[in-house]
Amino acid sequence: MAEVKPVTAVFPGTFDPFTRGHFSLVMRGIKTFNKVIVAVAGSTSKNCKFSLEERVDMAKRIFEHHPQVEVESFSGLLVHYVEKSPANVIMRGLRAVSDFEYEFQMALMNRRLDNEIQTVFLMTDYKWMYLSSTIIKDVAVNGGDIKGLVPRQIYDEVIERLTSSGK
DSSP states (O other), rough: OOOOOEEEEEEEEOOOOOOOHHHHHHHHHHHHSSSEEEEEEESSSSSSSSSHHHHHHHHHHHTTTTEEHOOOOOOOOOHHHHHSSSEEEEEEEEOOOHHHHHHHHHHHHHHHHHHSSSEEEEEEOOOOOOOOOOHHHHHHTTTOOTTTSOOOOHHHHHHHHHHHTTO
16 A cells, blocks of 8 residues: 655735635645645735735735645745645635635646646635735725634734725
């Protein structure tokens, strides 16, 4: 009988800020994989409201009681990061069909760069299908209520940053 190897997945993203949708995916990921590494992207074309250090710190606080979750930052190509990590899978979340085309394109490029790394797609929980970091930022900046949409460990920090930057 073949030995079953532990499977570690990398869940990459900017997480600016981390949402309940992201949290839900990580929680489902640790039911599927032995370990999930939340890989916070440092090099991004997005206009982040939080620094890389702040985003890593927030994710670490969210998962401090989950030993199967590690949080790290990375820059450059995701494939290069995964090659140096103990991971052998990239975990990505899909909210709707509109996400699939972009994610499929990225998965194919990653496979072209290293065909030993597999990409696994998890569908988001239906409660979070509409949720994105961009929507969180837009709602908060414009005075809307985001309670319950970001993990409680970072709610105050997110509100403080987004409501002060929107004025």
